[in-house]
Amino acid sequence: MELPPLLLGASLVLLCFAGLTRSLTITxxxxxxxxxxxxxxxxxxxxxxxSEEDEGPLDIEWVLIPADNxxxxxxxxxxxxxxVYNHYYAALTGRMQFTNLDPRSGDGSLDILNLKAADTGTYQCKVKKAPGVQSRKIQLTVFVKPARTKCSIEGSQEIGKDVTLKCVSQEGSPLLSYDWKRVSGTQNLPATSILNKNTGELLLKNASREYSGTYSCVASNRVGTDECSVELNVTPPINTAGIIVGAIIGTVLGLSVLCSIIFCLCKKHKEKKYEKEVHHDIREDVPPPKSRSSTARSYIGSNRSSLGSMSPSNMEGYTKTPYSQVPSEDFERAPAQTPSFAPSKYDIEHKTGDITVV
Incomplete structure (x- = not known):
């Protein structure tokens, strides 16, 4: 009996499906x-x-499918x-292994240790045992937790001013979300505050003294959180005019002191220079020299006295004494002005009384 075409097609589909169910399958x-x-x-x-039909050698491969086709x-x-061959991909060497030491048991799962952000990608498991072949893709995303989060204050912390609290994480996979809270006082954010969760900025408009306190920021993403805090101290406005006047007065006084020091140093330097010059010309500790003219006169007078007491017998030796050796520069330089006291024959005879003048 011949089957209708419709029933014949359905039978073929069922046979094909039954054949597929008996081949290798990933569970x-x-x-x-x-x-x-x-x-x-x-x-x-x-x-x-x-399945019973899979009689070939068992091969299991894990491959990384690049984002670029x-x-x-x-x-x-x-x-x-x-x-097991695990030396194909250097980036995962030493950090990956089959979960089951004997994959023939039907478990070809893969363990990756100490995950890194660069491990993000599409992984595919391929199982082959002829004639059966099956594969499966898995998407892995590795996030970096927020870390090294820093809080800061921007703007003047004066009453009536707008001040901004900032929060930034140095590490962390996007999208990061920031949330501020007050941890002192009422623990509620001021009514005038405006929070931007994406940038981590908290704007406090028209700050008042009641805004003072400790604020905490929590940075978070899908895999972790990190936190930092900052102390806000709202104070009355600073007397700017007084500060400027004080700065000017301080500057003037400082310049005056500096000028005085410079003047004293210059004066002292001039005095030392003058003392050195005077000391070089005349030494104060040396007594003044005796009068040279007095020395010459006393020397000549003493010779005259000696001549008056000499006799003719000893005059011969005395007359040989050179008068030019008198130790006087004045006497040597101006001989014309000094009278010659060399004894003459007349003087000798007159003084001795033994010789008559002719």
Whole structure:
């Protein structure tokens, strides 16, 4: 009996479906997206079942599919002929391994340790055992927790002024969200405050003394949080005019003192210079020299006295004494002005009384 065409087609579809169910199948289909924090561990599932028709050697490959479709897939780890090959991808070397030490048991899941932001990507598990071939893709996103969050104050902290509290995390994957809270006093933000969760800025308009206190900022993303705080102290306006006058007076006084010091130093320097010049010309500790003219006169007078007492017998030797050797510069320089006292023959005879003048 010949079957109608419709029933014949349905029978062929059922036979084909029955054949597919008997081939290799991947059973881990519960989760295809994972979000983890940097430094954590992730297990990418890849469990499978074999059929009686799958008689070839078992091969399990994990590949990283690049975001750019123009690039080739990168094998990161492989199990083939009862051996594990894990040296294909240097970025994950030492940080990845099969979850089950014997993948032939039907578990080809992959563990990645100490996750990094660069590990983000699409991973694909391929299981081959001829004639069966199956694969499954998993999206992994590695987030960086907020870290090194810093709080600061921008603007004047005076009554009536607008002041902005800022909060920024040096590390952290987007999108980061910031939230401010007051941890002292009423613990409620002022009524005039405006918060921007994306930038972390809290604007306090027309600040008053009641706004003073400790404020805390919490930065967060999908995998963690970080916190910082700042102390706000709203004070009365500063007397700017008084500060300016004080600064001017202080500057004038400082310049006056400086000028006085410079003047004293210059005066002292001149006095020292003058003392050195005087000391070089005339030494105060040396007594003044005796009069040279007096020395010459006393010397000549003493010679005259000696001549008056000499006799003719000893005159001969005395007359040989050179009078030019008198120690007087004045006497040597002006001989014409000094009278010659050399004894004459007349004087000798007159004084002795033995010789008569002719």
């Amino acid at each position: 881990s289909v519960d989760q295809s997206t994972f979000e983890k924090a940097q430094g954590e561990k992730v297990t990418l599932p890849c469990t499978f079942e074999l 123009q690039k080739k897939e990168q094998i990161i780890i492989m199990y083939s002929v009862d051996r």
